[in-house]
Amino acid sequence: MSSSSQLSSESSWGSRISMVILHFLFACLVFALNEELREFASQNPWYVVLYFGLLILTLILYLRVAGSNPGYVMEEQKVGLQSRVHATISALESGNDARTVKCDSSCDKLCSICKVHKPLRAKHCHDCNKCVLKFDHHCHWLGTCVGYMNHRRFWWFVFCEIPLCFWTFVLYCTAFTEGKNSYTWLYNALVVCLLVFLALCLLFLAALIVFHSYLILTNQTTYEVIRRGRLYYMRNVPHNVKPFSKGYVRNVANFCCGTRSFYYLEEVPSDDILSARASSSFLQALYFNCC
Numbered sequence: 001m002s003s004s005s006q007l008s009s010e011s012s013w014g015s016r017i018s019m020v021i022l023h024f025l026f027a028c029l030v031f032a033l034n035e036e037l038r039e040f041a042s043q044n045p046w047y048v049v050l051y052f053g054l055l056i057l058t059l060i061l062y063l064r065v066a067g068s069n070p071g072y073v074m075e076e077q078k079v080g081l082q083s084r085v086h087a088t089i090s091a092l093e094s095g096n097d098a099r100t101v102k103c104d105s106s107c108d109k110l111c112s113i114c115k116v117h118k119p120l121r122a123k124h125c126h127d128c129n130k131c132v133l134k135f136d137h138h139c140h141w142l143g144t145c146v147g148y149m150n151h152r153r154f155w156w157f158v159f160c161e162i163p164l165c166f167w168t169f170v171l172y173c174t175a176f177t178e179g180k181n182s183y184t185w186l187y188n189a190l191v192v193c194l195l196v197f198l199a200l201c202l203l204f205l206a207a208l209i210v211f212h213s214y215l216i217l218t219n220q221t222t223y224e225v226i227r228r229g230r231l232y233y234m235r236n237v238p239h240n241v242k243p244f245s246k247g248y249v250r251n252v253a254n255f256c257c258g259t260r261s262f263y264y265l266e267e268v269p270s271d272d273i274l275s276a277r278a279s280s281s282f283l284q285a286l287y288f289n290c291c
């Protein structure tokens with residue numbers, strides 16, 4: 001293992017351990033600070049079970065997405081080792097060998113760093129030092145990329161993090177004290193700081209879930225939205241057309257129920273189809289987007 005990838009792997013584990021500690025710290029601190037909450041919890045143990053159950057579920061989802069394969073393009077695609085007309089992913093999730101799917105020979109490009117053929121929508125991640133299929137973004141909190149294989153897990157993790165964060169926020173709101181002790185103001189200032197932090201997390205998570213739901217509905221990736229003008233395969237696509245979208249229903253169905261053992265290469269529609277879609281009326285666009 002090279003020193004840079006070793007450093008990257010160590011920092012990934014550092015951020016994962018920090019995230020787990022942070023979750024438990026916030027959860028335990030609110031019970032430690034709030035005497036009324038402790039009394040209520042001792043009379044209603046189901047409340048603690050529910051809260052910590054949600055916390056553990058969220059952490060399991062977090063660790064599952066952090067430890068997952070985002071869809072690395074395999075070594076076998078190195079020049080000369082395998083035909084260009086195959087796109088390969090490792091099916092680590094199912095424990096099977098890599099599987100291949102036929103595609104058009106013009107739809108991949110050579111990565112200058114890891115020397116593999118990158119299918120359309122794949123990108124080299126400099127943190128992972130590998131090419132990732134349907135690259136979305138590299139998440140430093142997860143210590144891995146979000147891509148074709150783990151985008152679904154990522155969405156569910158964020159989805160569960162929101163009620164946990166909101167519940168913790170509500171618990172901290174009840175943690176203020178009115179005592180006349182000289183340390184009361186210090187205690188209340190600490191609660192305010194924690195509340196501000198939780199409110200910022202909540203806003204960030206809400207924006208994240210809305211944005212990623214939009215990406216799923218329209219079959220786009222974060223990288224394509226941000227770098228649309230610079231991507232070679234998006235250059236001739238009119239600005240109001242989402243070239244990979246098959247309609248909201250099919251996009252969501254593919255995202256929720258589609259197999260992750262194979263990677264079906266998507267193609268940019270022909271110029272005629274793109275211009276027809278770009279000039280379609282509101283009703284036609286609505287019909288296409290929905291169906």
Ligand SMILES: [Zn+2]
Pocket residue numbers: 111112113114115116123124125129130131
């Ligand atoms: Zn690469």
Ligand SMILES: [Zn+2]
Pocket residue numbers: 125126127128129137138139144145146
């Ligand atoms: Zn990465």
